[in-house]
Amino acid sequence: MKRIRLLWLAGILITSGGCDSTTAPDGEGRLLGRLEGEIWRGSALMDFSDDTLTIHSARSADQGLEHVLHLRVVETAPGAFAVVTQAPPGRRSEYQEILGGDGIVYSAVVTAGTIRFTELDRRRGRASGTLSLTLTGTRGTWRFADGHFEARSWRDPYER
Numbered sequence: 001m002k003r004i005r006l007l008w009l010a011g012i013l014i015t016s017g018g019c020d021s022t023t024a025p026d027g028e029g030r031l032l033g034r035l036e037g038e039i040w041r042g043s044a045l046m047d048f049s050d051d052t053l054t055i056h057s058a059r060s061a062d063q064g065l066e067h068v069l070h071l072r073v074v075e076t077a078p079g080a081f082a083v084v085t086q087a088p089p090g091r092r093s094e095y096q097e098i099l100g101g102d103g104i105v106y107s108a109v110v111t112a113g114t115i116r117f118t119e120l121d122r123r124r125g126r127a128s129g130t131l132s133l134t135l136t137g138t139r140g141t142w143r144f145a146d147g148h149f150e151a152r153s154w155r156d157p158y159e160r
Contacts, residue, residue: 031057031069033131033147035095040144042067046151048122051075052084055127055151065105066098069144071131073115083113083133095135095142108137125153 029044042059055071071093072084084093093110110133117129131147 029150029152031055031147031149031151033144035067035144036142040067040147042069044149044151045154046125046127047154053081053120053127055149056154057149064100066101068096068098069133070094070096071110071113071115071133081115081117083110083115083131085109085111085113093133095137095144106137106139108135108139108142110134111136111141125155127151 029046031040031042031044033040040057040059042057044055044057046053046055048054051074053073055069055073057069057071059067061067072087072091073081074084076082084091086092093113095108095110096104097106099105112134113131114133115129115131117127119126119128121127128150129148131144131149133144133147135142135144
């Protein structure tokens, strides 16, 4: 039993990189947290369109399965932001599991969410902060907790 516990802890340290840094070495950005208790270590790319900030995070899993979060955030008042929960498909915040790069095998809608920015710089294409989400789908209600992100724009800031 001790051996299994030690192997499990070693696996967590190896997959987590042994540190809390949210800065990806390639400058892409990173989103860290827990989805239903499972560690989420994914990319974090963002884009602004009018009053909406989109944050996209993906992490790969075994057997070609990719886990993806699409978050849409709007400014409701100066300095106050809300995660979009009520919108048509393609414009709402949601979680997806994608097989083989294009086949969606599971989808859950974000029904509630809290986001707090520690940095939001449209000009430089950077955002960082914390988040928590509630997702609802056919597998029930899930929680994304302890979320910390540093997102980078997928567009070149000089092309705007």
